[in-house]
Amino acid sequence: MANSHDTSTNTSRRDFLSKAVVAGTITIAPGVLLHTTAQAATGDVSTKAGDESVSSKNRWGMLIDTAKCATGCTDCVDACNKENGLVSHGRPKSDTQYIRKVTLKDKSTGHESSLPLMCQHCETAPCVDVCPTGASFVREDGIALVDKHICIGCRYCMMACPYKARSFVHEEVENQTLTAPRGKGTVESCTMCVTRVDNGGIPACVEACTAENHNAMIFGDLNNPNSTISVALKEQGGKQLRPDLKLNTGVRYQGL
Amino acid sequence: MSKIEYTAVQGKSLAYFALLGGLAFVMLLALLSVWHMEHNGHYVTGMNNQIVWGMPHVFAIFLIVAASGALNVASIASVFRKKIYEPMARLSALLALALLTGGLVVLLLDLGRPDRLIVAMTYYNFKSIFAWNIILYTGFFGFVGAYLWTMMDHNVYKFKPYAGFSAFVWRLTLTTGTGSIFGFLVARSAYDAALMAPMFIIMSFSFGLAIFILVLMASYKWTGMELGDVVVNRLRNLLGIFVASVLYFTAVYHVTNLYATQHHDVERFLLLDGGIFTTVFWIGEILIGGLIPLALIYAPGVKNCRTTLGLICTMIIIGGFSKVYTILIAGQAFPLEIFPGYEVSSSFYDGAINSYTPSLPEILLGLGGIAMSLFIVVFALKVLRFLPVSLADSVADPHAK
Numbered sequence: 001m002a003n004s005h006d007t008s009t010n011t012s013r014r015d016f017l018s019k020a021v022v023a024g025t026i027t028i029a030p031g032v033l034l035h036t037t038a039q040a041a042t043g044d045v046s047t048k049a050g051d052e053s054v055s056s057k058n059r060w061g062m063l064i065d066t067a068k069c070a071t072g073c074t075d076c077v078d079a080c081n082k083e084n085g086l087v088s089h090g091r092p093k094s095d096t097q098y099i100r101k102v103t104l105k106d107k108s109t110g111h112e113s114s115l116p117l118m119c120q121h122c123e124t125a126p127c128v129d130v131c132p133t134g135a136s137f138v139r140e141d142g143i144a145l146v147d148k149h150i151c152i153g154c155r156y157c158m159m160a161c162p163y164k165a166r167s168f169v170h171e172e173v174e175n176q177t178l179t180a181p182r183g184k185g186t187v188e189s190c191t192m193c194v195t196r197v198d199n200g201g202i203p204a205c206v207e208a209c210t211a212e213n214h215n216a217m218i219f220g221d222l223n224n225p226n227s228t229i230s231v232a233l234k235e236q237g238g239k240q241l242r243p244d245l246k247l248n249t250g251v252r253y254q255g256l
Numbered sequence: 257m258s259k260i261e262y263t264a265v266q267g268k269s270l271a272y273f274a275l276l277g278g279l280a281f282v283m284l285l286a287l288l289s290v291w292h293m294e295h296n297g298h299y300v301t302g303m304n305n306q307i308v309w310g311m312p313h314v315f316a317i318f319l320i321v322a323a324s325g326a327l328n329v330a331s332i333a334s335v336f337r338k339k340i341y342e343p344m345a346r347l348s349a350l351l352a353l354a355l356l357t358g359g360l361v362v363l364l365l366d367l368g369r370p371d372r373l374i375v376a377m378t379y380y381n382f383k384s385i386f387a388w389n390i391i392l393y394t395g396f397f398g399f400v401g402a403y404l405w406t407m408m409d410h411n412v413y414k415f416k417p418y419a420g421f422s423a424f425v426w427r428l429t430l431t432t433g434t435g436s437i438f439g440f441l442v443a444r445s446a447y448d449a450a451l452m453a454p455m456f457i458i459m460s461f462s463f464g465l466a467i468f469i470l471v472l473m474a475s476y477k478w479t480g481m482e483l484g485d486v487v488v489n490r491l492r493n494l495l496g497i498f499v500a501s502v503l504y505f506t507a508v509y510h511v512t513n514l515y516a517t518q519h520h521d522v523e524r525f526l527l528l529d530g531g532i533f534t535t536v537f538w539i540g541e542i543l544i545g546g547l548i549p550l551a552l553i554y555a556p557g558v559k560n561c562r563t564t565l566g567l568i569c570t571m572i573i574i575g576g577f578s579k580v581y582t583i584l585i586a587g588q589a590f591p592l593e594i595f596p597g598y599e600v601s602s603s604f605y606d607g608a609i610n611s612y613t614p615s616l617p618e619i620l621l622g623l624g625g626i627a628m629s630l631f632i633v634v635f636a637l638k639v640l641r642f643l644p645v646s647l648a649d650s651v652a653d654p655h656a657k
Contacts, residue, residue: 094298100606102595128383152376
């Protein structure tokens with residue numbers, strides 16, 4: 001008796017669970033699918049297969065609206081540090097920072113604003129020009145990276161970067177994340193969360209800014225005229241930092 | 257001039273070995289410093305993410321620039337056919353090779369990954385002036401080495417003019433490359449000037465000749481061989497022209513910057529408000545390294561005084577270090593102008609004047625480079641015949657009274 005009772009109970013629980021999973025999938029899947037499809041169609045995320053090589057079909061970029069970026073908010077910085085395993089050693093001058101919040105005060109009007117500053121992912125990057133070994137490079141899709149295997153730690157790229165976007169790893173690295181390899185004695189900077197992007201995701205800073213409903217950062221494909229970033233740039237405009245250098249940066253700013 | 261006789265130093269005295277030992281000891285301290293820096297990471301140095309090139313680079317660039325200049329004497333002899341310089345050409349080339357070796361070793365050992373030397377030698381980005389410099393340094397060893405060979409081996413003596421000319425052209429190219437490391441940095445207000453390349457060339461003339469004169473006088477004094485006033489005073493006059501030229505280029509650099517409004521801030525920083533950097537510029541570079549030596553070189557009362565000339569050369573070297581320090585460190589200390597028209601602040605020291613305090617290991621590494629250069633010279637003088645037996649006035653200049 002006891003056995004048969006147990007069996008019937010298990011059967012009904014299993015039955016319930018499987019129906020719940022099916023119902024849940026039917027309910028959620030179209031939404032997820034639609035969202036992904038919509039993002040992919042608008043060029044807000046990558047649609048390339050994992051084994052597909054990077055191409056100049058895409059030019060990944062970011063648009064930052066300084067009007068929406070609150071002074072004192074560090075959500076993007078915190079997310080970046082977590083994503084890339086960046087920790088402070090209590091030595092601010094030599095601690096690595098991929099992204100930092102900069103406070104600006106207009107000298108003529110006194111107007112104050114705040115913005116996140118990171119590697120601007122230049123098309124013609126000075127860091128790439130000066131790197132003796134070719135460790136600094138820009139991918140076909142516009143993401144500037146450092147090949148940690150051939151970086152000799154000469155730091156000439158840090159001298160050349162107009163945005164002071166790069167950091168030198170001044171000490172042994174511990175607790176690295178799988179997606180962000182680092183190495184003592186080499187130079188590093190914002191990778192635009194390249195692993196996320198390659199897997200159809202968005203950079204951690206943009207994700208955090210959006211999740212907290214600040215919406216000061218947009219990520220997307222600058223080559224796709226229908227992407228959210230391209231549409232926003234076309235409608236509202238956006239500036240490059242140090243446009244005089246003609247570097248064609250992948251990161252643009254509004255409100256400056 | 258009659259046939260020149262050369263000799264090697266005996267190198268059997270206690271003083272000789274004490275000199276070699278002392279230099280080796282400094283090199284050992286430098287190696288310990290490198291181990292300390294590389295084992296712990298560069299956080300133990302005074303360098304950081306704002307001042308990325310520190311004291312080792314000051315030493316390295318000074319030595320590399322001086323190396324090119326040390327070849328002056330040889331070049332004047334073989335390219336410009338000035339006979340009086342001919343006997344000193346071997347020492348000139350030796351010193352050039354030694355100084356470059358010392359400078360490059362310092363540069364290498366300050367890398368984040370000095371163990372990747374083979375990567376630096378096998379991966380080239382030909383758009384990088386730094387990569388070009390690696391080729392230029394290697395070529396310098398080749399050309400000057402070949403030049404030295406033609407000077408010392410009678411079998412290949414006939415090739416000397418060609419080797420001398422090639423080395424001359426190469427050393428000018430090399431220093432153009434060194435200056436361009438800074439001239440090509442478009443983002444930084446203190447650099448980004450085509451003038452950097454010729455200024456580095458004239459700096460090399462001055463620093464290299466000052467070191468050469470010191471080494472020459474020390475070699476002859478310590479070996480008891482004769483060094484006449486004719487040669488020394490010729491070198492002294494040449495040094496005066498070079499010191500004046502460095503001052504001229506420095507003035508042109510700052511005046512052209514002052515003409516452009518966008519550079520007023522950086523010039524104010526360098527010339528007036530820069531604290532230690534301004535002091536190093538005016539006291540170290542201009543006064544000690546320029547005006548005082550210039551006055552002493554042409555002062556009538558001390559014309560034949562070797563002690564004064566030694567002092568002059570030392571001051572030029574101190575001034576040279578000050579100049580490289582000002583270019584290198586002050587240039588980095590001045591903040592990048594990413595947002596013109598705005599007051600800027602951040603956790604990454606945007607908009608702030610950066611400070612730099614060199615650490616002991618960095619200074620020891622730099623001194624190790626100098627010690628290595630001198631060790632090579634002192635050792636080589638014993639092994640091969642670099643020094644003319646006499647540089648007395650009658651030998652150096654048959655027309656001297």
